[in-house]
Amino acid sequence: MDLTYTEEEEEFRARLREWLHQVLPGLPPRPAPDDWPGRRAYDLGWQRMLYDAGYAGLHWPVDAGGQGATPTQHLIYLEETERAGAPYVGANFVGLLHAGPTIAAVGTPDQRARWLPPVLRGDEVWCQGFSEPDAGSDLAALRTRAVRDGDTYVVSGSKIWTSHAEVADWCELLVRTDPDAPKHRGISWLAMPMDAPGVSIRPLRTLAGSTEFAEMFLDEVRVPVANRVGAEHDGWRVTMVTLSFERGTAFVGEVVACRRTLGQLAAEARKNGRWDDPVLRRRLGRLSAEFGALWRLTQGNVSEAQRTGGVPGIGGSVFKLRYSHARQELYDTAAAVLGPDSLDLAREWNLDRLSSLSYTIAAGTSQIQRNIVAERILGLPKGR
Numbered sequence: 001m002d003l004t005y006t007e008e009e010e011e012f013r014a015r016l017r018e019w020l021h022q023v024l025p026g027l028p029p030r031p032a033p034d035d036w037p038g039r040r041a042y043d044l045g046w047q048r049m050l051y052d053a054g055y056a057g058l059h060w061p062v063d064a065g066g067q068g069a070t071p072t073q074h075l076i077y078l079e080e081t082e083r084a085g086a087p088y089v090g091a092n093f094v095g096l097l098h099a100g101p102t103i104a105a106v107g108t109p110d111q112r113a114r115w116l117p118p119v120l121r122g123d124e125v126w127c128q129g130f131s132e133p134d135a136g137s138d139l140a141a142l143r144t145r146a147v148r149d150g151d152t153y154v155v156s157g158s159k160i161w162t163s164h165a166e167v168a169d170w171c172e173l174l175v176r177t178d179p180d181a182p183k184h185r186g187i188s189w190l191a192m193p194m195d196a197p198g199v200s201i202r203p204l205r206t207l208a209g210s211t212e213f214a215e216m217f218l219d220e221v222r223v224p225v226a227n228r229v230g231a232e233h234d235g236w237r238v239t240m241v242t243l244s245f246e247r248g249t250a251f252v253g254e255v256v257a258c259r260r261t262l263g264q265l266a267a268e269a270r271k272n273g274r275w276d277d278p279v280l281r282r283r284l285g286r287l288s289a290e291f292g293a294l295w296r297l298t299q300g301n302v303s304e305a306q307r308t309g310g311v312p313g314i315g316g317s318v319f320k321l322r323y324s325h326a327r328q329e330l331y332d333t334a335a336a337v338l339g340p341d342s343l344d345l346a347r348e349w350n351l352d353r354l355s356s357l358s359y360t361i362a363a364g365t366s367q368i369q370r371n372i373v374a375e376r377i378l379g380l381p382k383g384r
Helices: 007-026 036-053 071-084 090-106 109-121 235-248 252-272 278-306 315-343 350-360 367-376
Strands: 126-129 145-149 152-163 171-175 187-193 197-203 211-223
Touching: 007 071, 036 090, 071 252, 071 278, 090 109, 090 126, 090 171, 090 187, 090 235, 090 252, 109 187, 145 171, 145 350, 152 171, 152 187, 152 197, 171 235, 187 211, 187 235, 252 278, 278 315, 315 350
Parallel strands: 126 171
Antiparallel strands: 126 152, 145 152, 152 211, 171 187, 197 211
């Protein structure tokens, strides 16, 4: 992994920085957190601007509609957009960082042509239908059934933690197509239209007051067999591709954001007098080193994904495990910096502190990540 920048990469940084300087002042105000139609329109509008400027799907392969940028250019893009305060992917999160890369890696030419351009153009939003109420962290224990009926699957069951279901056009959906197979087999990965008859959504309100995910109920929903990504009953393998992206590269922009937050916390501590506390200064210093190391790990994961055809490796579990806890520690430190103001949800960082509690659960719990690291990286025997 080469951590230096070439002249061409620095020129790319300069062009991107200038473009951001020109377009960001003209963006409309960000919608309120609970205005999901407004947030969808805002996020899709920003995605369209990226597409028109040639920055959409920057690191996606050219044959998937992307720009085929190098890993370093991708990281420069993340650094510069975060430093400039550009919008994050928002409602486009699942399509751009989960479903889209999965379809690009595993889908047929027809599937890639149908679903990838609308994601890149900012025309369609995806949600994730993986978790279920009775499966817990054991994703392979899912029960949502898909019974084949000619050229369609008839799907019944329920999902929970369905990210962005309220405003989604499509859902990356895991279903059981062979109930008699071992639980890691007999699963299929479907692209389900959210306007299909039989789909109903019930938003769930989080501790932070957000409704960014929901319960989803499926009552004999008909999904074309042509919408299956990968072979029938081979959905677990496809799911591992999706989770590789979710754990390995989907969080990279957030690492940059956390490093920026650290600088802001230090500035706030100097302003309100808490900088005189040596324990607090040590916490900030240790977190600075922690996120610096996570950024280097991110660079390694992105570079590895490029070398192996675009799919991140199991090193993503190492990153996800440590990042989840480091993010929680970051916002616990923010509470120490804010003091009594840490109880005011209108103050910056306090809602982020509440949302950070979910990071040791989302994208695979920390316990699951430890098992992956132990068994697949360290070669330890499976627990009994």
